[in-house]
Amino acid sequence: MSRVHFIGVGGSGMSAVARLTAAAGHEVSGSDQRVSHYFEALRDAGMNVTIGHDAANVEHVDQVVISTAVRETNPELARARERGIEVVHRSEALARALDDRRLVAVAGSHGKTTTSAMVSHALHGSGIDASFAVGARVFGIEGAVAGGYAGESDVAVVEADESDGSFLRYHPDVAILLNVEPDHLDHYGTVERLHEAFTTFASDCRVLVVCADDPTAMTIARRARGAGVTVVSYGRSDADVVVTDTGWSRGGVDYEVHVPVPGDHMKLNAAAAWAAAVESGADATQAARALESFGGTGRRYQFRGEADGVRVIDDYAHHPTEVAALLGAARAAGAGxxxxxxxxxxxxxxQLHAANFANALSIEDAHIIIAGVHGDREDPIPGVTSDSILSHMTVPASSSAVVVEDLREAAHQAVASAHRGDVVLTVGSGPVTYAAExxxxxxxxxxxxDG
Known part of the structure; x- marks a missing residue:
């Protein structure tokens, strides 16, 4: 048994890896700068997690786990380096924790978290007790802690993050490639290098499930097929799994499935999850039926509550395509x-997507509030602010848009702008989630x- 310490354990991805590392029999500890839902879930499960980074936290550990977001100046990481303690990326720690399992790895620019959770749900609904590591809370599976679950079967589902290239550490039995768009060029430098990474990922599996509606993903799939990979496509037409408004069909067999989360993109995600589950040994009919009871994930069109006649929904969307899909899903769900x-x-x-964000946000019958940029692991880029998005917007006459740099102040304005019957959406991958509460x-x- 090793003593493993996680720096930034309260992150969505790190918490899942910590859970599975503990389930593999290791003594796990962790620290973070602030309390999060994931941190609380680990603490409530009895894990040794603390707030605050202190070099003393790593004095008696055998291994330290980090993500790309952890800087070398972090006192715990600096002390680990000084003492010669093994330091590994979270993806390596996860691969070690699941090294005896058949992996289903879900990759793509958008939709990884929800699709990973859907695969897990389909497998569980088919009687396969699969482990999983998903970057959000997974609702509806008993025993899940944060986004992690340790099952008894030989199958495990992982969300394969391409942001820093770490998804290449996985060697999956079944892989899903949802879509490919320019993102994370701070790491890759060029779109060509991004595509090369996805090609390497897609070529290193037995079966690749790929979206036929995404031309770039299909180009990568053809390369994977040339490397000997079996390719199963899904899409609206000309695919192995043909997705319709009422479900999907494969090989002449129709499966009528009501996907309980809004948005046309969710129907595609569900079909991908079903195909991957079947390729991993799930019964096709049971897997399709299971997806009708999918409970969703944290921060993916998550209903947070209703007060004064206003519904509040929180979502992780942080790329223009995701933002556009979210707003379309809200309209499809009946939001006014x-x-x-x-x-x-x-x-x-x-900087890369300011005009695309502006286009996604330029919708009818809406008040758009853009908070200040959450830099996360990055330093500011001169001239790049939220006004970079607003300046590109074409605001319809029925709508309005404003930049409010301070997140608290932006939340106050959202309240002032919301009236009975409205829907408030808090959107983004950073601390904007706290604004929902x-x-x-x-x-x-x-x-x-008022009452």
Missing amino acids: HLVVLFQPALFSRT WILEALRARETT
Whole structure:
């Protein structure tokens, strides 16, 4: 048994890896700068997690696990380097924890978390007790802690993050490639290098499940097929699994499936998850039926509450395509006037996609509030701010848009702008998720005062 310490254990991905590392029999500890939902889930499960980074936390450990977001100046990492303690990336730690399992790895620019959770749900609904490591809370599977679950079967599902190239550490039995768009060029440098990484990933598996509606993904799939990989495509037409408004069909067999999360993209994600589950040994009919009870994941169109006649929904969307899909899903779910609090994540992404974010946010019947950029692991880029997005927007007459740099102040404006029957969306991969609760608290107070 090794003593393993996780720096940044409260992150969505790190918490899942910590859970599975502990389940593999290791003594796990962890630290973070602040309390999060994931941190609380680990603490409630009895794990040794603390707030604050202190060099003393690594004095008696055998291994330290980090993510790309942990800087070399972190006192725990600096002390580990000084003492010669083994330091590994979270993807390496996860690969070690699951080294005896057949992996289903889910990759793509968008939709990885939800699809990974769908695969896990389909497998469990088919009687396969699969382990999983997903970058969000998975609802509806008993025993899941944060985004991690240790099952008894020889199958495990992992969300394969391409942001720093770490997804190449996995050697999956079945891989899913959802889509490929320019992102994380701060790491790759060029789109060509990004595509090369996806090609390497897609070529290192037995079966590749790929979206036929994404031309770049299909180009990569053809390369993988040339390397001997079996390719199963899914899409609206001309695919092995043909997705319809009522479900999908494969090999002349129709499966009528009502996907309980809104948005046309979710139907595609569900079909991908079903195909991967079947390729991993699940019964086709049972897997399809299981997806009808999919409970969703944390921060993926997550209903956070309702107060004073206003519904508040929180979502992780942080790329223009994801933002556009989210707003479309909200409309499809019947939302009328929208109040959208969007916090851009990363200066490099904001610089690259400012015009695309602007296009996604330029919708009818909405008040758009853009908070200050959440830099996360990056230093600011001169001239790149949330105004970079606003300046590209074409705001319809029925809508309005404003930049409010301070997140607390942006939340206050969201409350002031929301009226009975409206839907408030908090959107982004950073601390904007906390704004959902701030908004609900203010709405509850307003409801009490007005009542």
